Amino acid sequence: MKAGIAGLALAILVAVSQPSQAFWFWKKKDTYTETRYPIVLVHGMLGFDAILGVDYWYRITGELSRSGAEVYVAQVTALDSSEARGLELITQLENLKAITGAEGFNTNRLF
Numbered sequence: 001m002k003a004g005i006a007g008l009a010l011a012i013l014v015a016v017s018q019p020s021q022a023f024w025f026w027k028k029k030d031t032y033t034e035t036r037y038p039i040v041l042v043h044g045m046l047g048f049d050a051i052l053g054v055d056y057w058y059r060i061t062g063e064l065s066r067s068g069a070e071v072y073v074a075q076v077t078a079l080d081s082s083e084a085r086g087l088e089l090i091t092q093l094e095n096l097k098a099i100t101g102a103e104g105f106n107t108n109r110l111f
Helices: 002-026 060-066 081-101
Strands: 039-042 071-073 105-111
Touching: 039 060, 039 081, 060 071
Parallel strands: 039 071, 039 105
Antiparallel strands: none
């Protein structure tokens, strides 16, 4: 009988203390994506803004921003020569540099 009561008391103690430990980690600020330079996302050939209501960078920009990153999405033509698309990107990066005062950018391009 005493062992049963002790076991029940232990189970209640564990059940009550677990949520408090879980919330301790939850309150910690997520800084995983903080970077020195802003992140610029650039789509590859045949890239699009959205198809059937689904954004090209679905949830990526939001998650990066939530975790501390400064995120920008470049708008280049979907189908043109690499040189023309590169010139468009350079113009946008120079404008972002002037607006934000950033010294550089973290860029990613999907093919």
